[in-house]
Amino acid sequence: MKAILLGSNGQLAKEFVNNSSNFNLELISFSKDKLDITNFFELKEAIKRYMPDVVLNCAAYNYVDKAESDWQAAYRVNALGPRNLAVLSNEFNYTLVHFSSDYVFDGTSSKPYLIYDEPNPISIYGRSKLSGEREVSSLCSKYYIIRTSWVFGDGPNSFPKKLIEWSKGKDNLKVVCDQFSSPTSARYLASKTMFVVGNMPYGTYHITNSGYCSRFEWAKFIFNFLKIDIEIVPVSSDEFMAPAKRPLFSVLDNFPLSSDEDWKDSTINYLSTSFQL
Ligand SMILES: NC(=O)C1=CN([C@@H]2O[C@H](COP(=O)(O)OP(=O)(O)OC[C@H]3O[C@@H](n4cnc5c(N)ncnc54)[C@H](OP(=O)(O)O)[C@@H]3O)[C@@H](O)[C@H]2O)C=CC1
Numbered sequence: 079m080k081a082i083l084l085g086s087n088g089q090l091a092k093e094f095v096n097n098s099s100n101f102n103l104e105l106i107s108f109s110k111d112k113l114d115i116t117n118f119f120e121l122k123e124a125i126k127r128y129m130p131d132v133v134l135n136c137a138a139y140n141y142v143d144k145a146e147s148d149w150q151a152a153y154r155v156n157a158l159g160p161r162n163l164a165v166l167s168n169e170f171n172y173t174l175v176h177f178s179s180d181y182v183f184d185g186t187s188s189k190p191y192l193i194y195d196e197p198n199p200i201s202i203y204g205r206s207k208l209s210g211e212r213e214v215s216s217l218c219s220k221y222y223i224i225r226t227s228w229v230f231g232d233g234p235n236s237f238p239k240k241l242i243e244w245s246k247g248k249d250n251l252k253v254v255c256d257q258f259s260s261p262t263s264a265r266y267l268a269s270k271t272m273f274v275v276g277n278m279p280y281g282t283y284h285i286t287n288s289g290y291c292s293r294f295e296w297a298k299f300i301f302n303f304l305k306i307d308i309e310i311v312p313v314s315s316d317e318f319m320a321p322a323k324r325p326l327f328s329v330l331d332n333f334p335l336s337s338d339e340d341w342k343d344s345t346i347n348y349l350s351t352s353f354q355l
């Protein structure tokens with residue numbers, strides 16, 4: 079299967095690139111510098127040139143706090159970019175694989191969100207991602223929208239890597255204990271996405287690792303496993319006065335898919351390879 083991948087320097091993108099032969103993908107990948115998804119004409123040229131069967135859109139504006147002020151950039155990348163890709167999917171007949179977020183939900187539910195539950199984002203980032211979903215589902219027919227949560231993988235932007243940075247030079251670290259979701263490894267997400275593309279009808283899916291935890295529990299798990307001696311102090315989200323509100327409970331029910339790998343196993347695999355234990 080010939081595929082174009084966009085946003086190739088991201089966490090998820092790297093998993094597709096590194097495992098392309100296992101996934102049977104003849105992959106042509108572009109970083110933001112080489113191909114910007116907000117540039118319709120350059121996108122069209124690339125699509126016309128390579129005529130892919132599939133486009134994997136791993137490009138996104140993921141700066142949740144910054145999006146509150148820099149909202150035009152968030153909508154440009156997370157909504158107008160997917161619009162370009164959806165329009166071109168109709169013209170060139172490729173399947174569009176687009177990724178979205180648990181942050182499209184408001185987090186007030188007491189049970190995991192189904193694909194049929196009504197989104198109600200509470201941040202600009204969440205609204206921009208929901209707008210991207212709507213562009214894709216309304217403008218093209220051959221699409222997969224895949225929502226996921228708390229992705230960790232290669233690169234400095236994953237929560238585990240941020241925790242290590244935040245903890246440097248400290249003997250205690252405050253971590254929020256009132257936000258719950260499923261940490262999801264980029265590796266698992268890429269491989270389950272390929273299963274969906276090969277086996278499931280078009281539409282919207284939830285793909286996450288199984289189980290869930292608070293950010294506090296996840297942090298404790300990570301520092302324990304890495305044997306880093308630091309006190310992790312549970313605090314409420316209010317204590318950080320972050321510009322963007324986060325959903326408090328954004329666990330995604332993977333129905334009708336199964337979720338085959340627990341977040342703890344994925345976290346251990348990731349820590350063992352990323353920190354060369
Ligand atoms: N990370 C997470 O916790 C979660 C992510 N998701 C979604 O999953 C998908 C993959 O996320 P993840 O791998 O973590 O993302 P990353 O932030 O790791 O990677 C996104 C990539 O997109 C690039 N990019 C930004 N703007 C453009 C543009 N205009 N054109 C082309 N490329 C661009 C970025 O480049 P640069 O860095 O140079 O800007 C970056 O390399 C995204 O859709 C994301 O919204 C959903 C839930 C959770």
Ligand SMILES: Cc1cn([C@H]2C[C@H](O)[C@@H](COP(=O)(O)OP(=O)(O)O[C@H]3O[C@@H](C)C(=O)[C@@H](O)[C@H]3O)O2)c(=O)[nH]c1=O
Nearest residue numbers: 140142179180181227228229237244252253254318324
């Ligand atoms: C600095 C600091 C922050 N925090 C908290 C505040 C805030 O709730 C959270 C911020 O961490 P992050 O920046 O990783 O979180 P955030 O950017 O909100 O992560 C989200 O990213 C987007 C892309 C998604 O789609 C979501 O699924 C989710 O992964 O961490 C602590 O608990 N302790 C600290 O010392």
